[in-house]
Amino acid sequence: MATDSTLTMSTPLTAVRLVPTDAFLRRRHLLDRTMRVVLFLAAAVSVLVTAGIIYVLVSESVKFFAQVSIWDFLTDTQWTPVFQDKHFGIMTLLSGTLMSTLIALAIAVPAGTILAIYLSEFARPRVREVIKPFLELIAGVPTVAFGYFALLFLTPIFQKFIPGLATFNLLVPGIVIGIMILPYIVSVSEDAMRAVPDSLREGAFALGFTRLQTGLRVVVPGAFSGITAAFLLGMSRAVGETMVVAVAAGQQAKIAGNPLEGAATITSYIVQLSMGDLPHDSIAYLTIFAAGLTLFLLTFAFNLLAFWLRRRYREAY
Amino acid sequence: MSTPGLSSSRFDGYSEARLLKRAKWSDGLFAVLGLLVLVATLLVLGALVADFINDGASRIDGDFLTSYPSRRPGSAGILSAWVGTTLVMIVTAALAVPLGVAAGVYLEEYAPKNWVTEINVTNLAGVPSIIYGLLALGLFVQTLAMGQTILVAGITLALLILPILIVATRESLRAIPQDIREASFGLGADQWQTVSGYLLPAARPGILTGAIVGLSRAIGETAPIITIGALTYIAFLPPSPVSASPPFVNFDWLNSPFTVMPIQMFNWVSRPQAAFHENAAATGVLLLGMTLLMNGFAIYLRYRLRRTVRT
Numbered sequence A: 001m002a003t004d005s006t007l008t009m010s011t012p013l014t015a016v017r018l019v020p021t022d023a024f025l026r027r028r029h030l031l032d033r034t035m036r037v038v039l040f041l042a043a044a045v046s047v048l049v050t051a052g053i054i055y056v057l058v059s060e061s062v063k064f065f066a067q068v069s070i071w072d073f074l075t076d077t078q079w080t081p082v083f084q085d086k087h088f089g090i091m092t093l094l095s096g097t098l099m100s101t102l103i104a105l106a107i108a109v110p111a112g113t114i115l116a117i118y119l120s121e122f123a124r125p126r127v128r129e130v131i132k133p134f135l136e137l138i139a140g141v142p143t144v145a146f147g148y149f150a151l152l153f154l155t156p157i158f159q160k161f162i163p164g165l166a167t168f169n170l171l172v173p174g175i176v177i178g179i180m181i182l183p184y185i186v187s188v189s190e191d192a193m194r195a196v197p198d199s200l201r202e203g204a205f206a207l208g209f210t211r212l213q214t215g216l217r218v219v220v221p222g223a224f225s226g227i228t229a230a231f232l233l234g235m236s237r238a239v240g241e242t243m244v245v246a247v248a249a250g251q252q253a254k255i256a257g258n259p260l261e262g263a264a265t266i267t268s269y270i271v272q273l274s275m276g277d278l279p280h281d282s283i284a285y286l287t288i289f290a291a292g293l294t295l296f297l298l299t300f301a302f303n304l305l306a307f308w309l310r311r312r313y314r315e316a317y
Numbered sequence B: 001m002s003t004p005g006l007s008s009s010r011f012d013g014y015s016e017a018r019l020l021k022r023a024k025w026s027d028g029l030f031a032v033l034g035l036l037v038l039v040a041t042l043l044v045l046g047a048l049v050a051d052f053i054n055d056g057a058s059r060i061d062g063d064f065l066t067s068y069p070s071r072r073p074g075s076a077g078i079l080s081a082w083v084g085t086t087l088v089m090i091v092t093a094a095l096a097v098p099l100g101v102a103a104g105v106y107l108e109e110y111a112p113k114n115w116v117t118e119i120n121v122t123n124l125a126g127v128p129s130i131i132y133g134l135l136a137l138g139l140f141v142q143t144l145a146m147g148q149t150i151l152v153a154g155i156t157l158a159l160l161i162l163p164i165l166i167v168a169t170r171e172s173l174r175a176i177p178q179d180i181r182e183a184s185f186g187l188g189a190d191q192w193q194t195v196s197g198y199l200l201p202a203a204r205p206g207i208l209t210g211a212i213v214g215l216s217r218a219i220g221e222t223a224p225i226i227t228i229g230a231l232t233y234i235a236f237l238p239p240s241p242v243s244a245s246p247p248f249v250n251f252d253w254l255n256s257p258f259t260v261m262p263i264q265m266f267n268w269v270s271r272p273q274a275a276f277h278e279n280a281a282a283t284g285v286l287l288l289g290m291t292l293l294m295n296g297f298a299i300y301l302r303y304r305l306r307r308t309v310r311t
Helices: A003-010 A023-067 A070-075 A090-122 A125-140 A143-161 A171-194 A198-206 A211-222 A224-240 A243-248 A266-275 A283-316 B013-059 B062-066 B079-110 B115-126 B129-143 B150-174 B178-186 B191-220 B223-227 B261-269 B274-310
Strands: none
Touching: A023 A283, A023 B079, A023 B115, A023 B129, A023 B150, A023 B191, A070 A090, A090 A125, A090 A171, A090 A211, A090 A224, A090 A266, A090 A283, A090 B013, A125 A171, A125 B013, A125 B191, A125 B274, A143 A171, A143 A243, A143 B013, A143 B191, A143 B261, A143 B274, A171 A211, A171 A224, A171 A243, A171 B013, A198 A211, A211 A224, A211 B013, A224 A283, A224 B115, A224 B129, A243 A266, A243 B261, A266 A283, A266 B129, A266 B223, A283 B115, A283 B129, B013 B274, B062 B079, B079 B150, B079 B191, B079 B261, B115 B150, B129 B150, B129 B223, B150 B191, B150 B223, B178 B191, B191 B261, B191 B274, B223 B261, B261 B274
């Protein structure tokens, strides 16, 4: 903090420092002050981004909700903003989003937990060092490439085994999203597991626990809040995942009940509408902000909860 | 499995031995299960790469790189797309790297610990990319009327990867021993001299890793660019940044319409004809090649960094 000025103001050092007369020191002091402000402004940008996101989403959504009641938005079971007979039931899009997210979690939660336990309790450090980079590579693959993979590689294969599977469906994109969020879930939950002190493990081994017993009964309960946070963060990513569903899940907005059929999600709807050329004062244009606000609130809630849980396990040990 | 070996050992030695055997057996079984999941995951990555190479590698040639998109799939190329990607990445890197590093330095070295900024950065990192697209659409394209230009796309992607750079900068600053700071202050350096003379050079490899990971994410990002309305047919190049006559450099290209590789790929994969899918796969091979190489390089840097710190 402002140590320089307090020193020069109140202590006998003033005479020694010669701040006002020495040009070099004065320049140096000025640079220090300036850079402090510059760095502060850069940090302020990141706060402004959040503010900007909230401002844009809320201000456009307010215009939307001036024309459509929130009750209709939440309870209508049809979504037809560009038709003559307009309906704005977000539940249609939300059901598609939730369906693909649930399928993704059904893959990523068990696989992620097994992998995290394996990496933190079973694998030798050398093996772990080699494997983790490969998992990170999965996180680096562009999402549109995963979309292509889901539509043109996995879906035809799955269709051979599952007769009623449509070309555009929620099942395969859901599975692909599960694989996409897997590295993330593994790295966050393994992080939490490794934060469990070794003394607890040693105690368990001394009592005759095997590695698996130690993992399941000591490490997993000890890292529980961190592992839950990993699931929440994965869930937040799955909800916001866009390109896989935009490519491979179809664009039909309906209540998604059958994963073998396609359905639009919040994200794929935003993409679909952005591709068209809508007049910017139309109600259809405003719908993407209302849908975006819904998405933002969902992911914000998950992220906040995960933040709180992760902080808790950091404090615990 | 609900009773651990200890509790039943009181009763008879036979069941104790059996329990022990079963526990060891399930231990081995889990190790196999873990390996299986691991192999399955890596197989998916392998299948993805193989599928792209199989579908698209043969389509990549000089013509593909030097042709504009076309209605005829056989003569379509990605010239405007890769030029667009390059220019957008220049803008993104020029904005995100200094901004992210500066913000990271401020949050780690200057600002008092503050839960508002902590939550802000964690939350920003988790905001879906398409929301950044909506921000850009509402703010830059609509309110500020900047149009669907390279500049807007570059800014949008820069904001998107800002949290990655902030987190990378903070983590590498945090890894620097406190002694360095104390020694610097002890020699009479002020805070900026400490940051610029000692901390940033020491944090450079970590920051570089973050920058590479962030940019590779930006290269593959599709959704926010579609959202600002840039999914259009572009069969021309932006004005050249350099020219033969003075002033040699100009910035007209910043305000040019554009397309980028992931957008071009999405466009082609959304069409029903298989011939366009081949073009999409070819674009995908190039995209995958770039992002995997960048990520691989970042991983290598991190690995080397960890080794030097340890010794």
